[in-house]
Amino acid sequence: MSVLTAPAATGPAPHLDLTRSRNARRVKNHLATGFVVGSFLLAVIPLVWVLGTVVVNGLKRFDLYFLTHSMRGVAPQTATGGIYHAIIGTVQQVGIATLIAVPLALLAAIYLVEYGRGRLAKTISFFVDVMTGLPSIVAGLFIYTLFILTLGGSFAGIYGALSLAILMLPVVIRSTEEMLRLVPNALRESSYALGVARWRTVLKIVLPTALPGVVTGIMLGVARVTGETAPLLLTTFFTTSVNTDPFHGAQTALPQLVYVEATRGLPAAVDRAWAAALTLILIVMLLNLVARLVAWRTTRKAAR
Secondary structure (H helix, E strand, O other): OOOOOOOOOOOOOHHHHHHHHHHHHHHHHHHHHHHHHHHHHHHHHHHHHHHHHHHHHHOOOOOHHHHHOOOOOOOOOOOOOOOHHHHHHHHHHHHHHHHHHHHHHHHHHHHHHHHOOOHHHHHHHHHHHHHHOOOHHHHHHHHHHHHHHHOOOOOOHHHHHHHHHHHHHHHHHHHHHHHHHHOOHHHHHHHHHOOOOHHHHHHHHHHHHHHHHHHHHHHHHHHHHHOOOHHHHHHOOOOOOOOOOOOOOOOOOHHHHHHHHHHHOOHHHHHHHHHHHHHHHHHHHHHHHHHHHHHHHHHHHHHO
């Protein structure tokens, strides 16, 4: 009686297959990592180039005198004068726009995430999407037509702030909405289970949890409007003198000054434009640092 034997295995050993699979995964991982790093460098190189150009050209005129003097009585071709009047205009206009837009944006985002249901929420969300792509010149034209042409007002910083607030609203609403949606529902449900009212849950639990992202969204909105020029040319006009009253009289902001000085074509004016652009970047960076510090300290207090 013959004994049948199984044929010997002819394929590769199991450990060889495992090794090949690991090597393939490593190759794919390295390729993906290289693609991500390369994409990051492609995105960063233009930013670094622009920042480097602004810094190199802006430092030619960037000094204490430039920051503490205005352009009143200064001829465009002379290498004197400063941007003190434009710094005041930018700080006041962006500050007023932030005070107007941020509370409205927070309330709208909270409504859309926590309360909004049905046709009203869809309508609000639709208009926010439309406003996101709104050209800045349209916001300036709206404020100019309504308050200056129709109501008979005069050029003033407050009208520029109103146009900037219109541009800031959709940015802050969308970013805040996304941050609120990232808060786990388990936190809300735990609060409701303890008998806490919904408004108190939103105020004491949801908002503190999403605060770092909310602050980031607010700063994105501030950065979005700080460099706007077109709406300010229509609503605040241009002046070389210091005007600390945003409710009366023409008021200059840094973007306007950069535009006007750069279009003069004179070497001294172009140097002032570069230095003003550098100052604008530094102001935005400073606001970002202050906002992140406030968010960090608030989060630490909430964690305690």
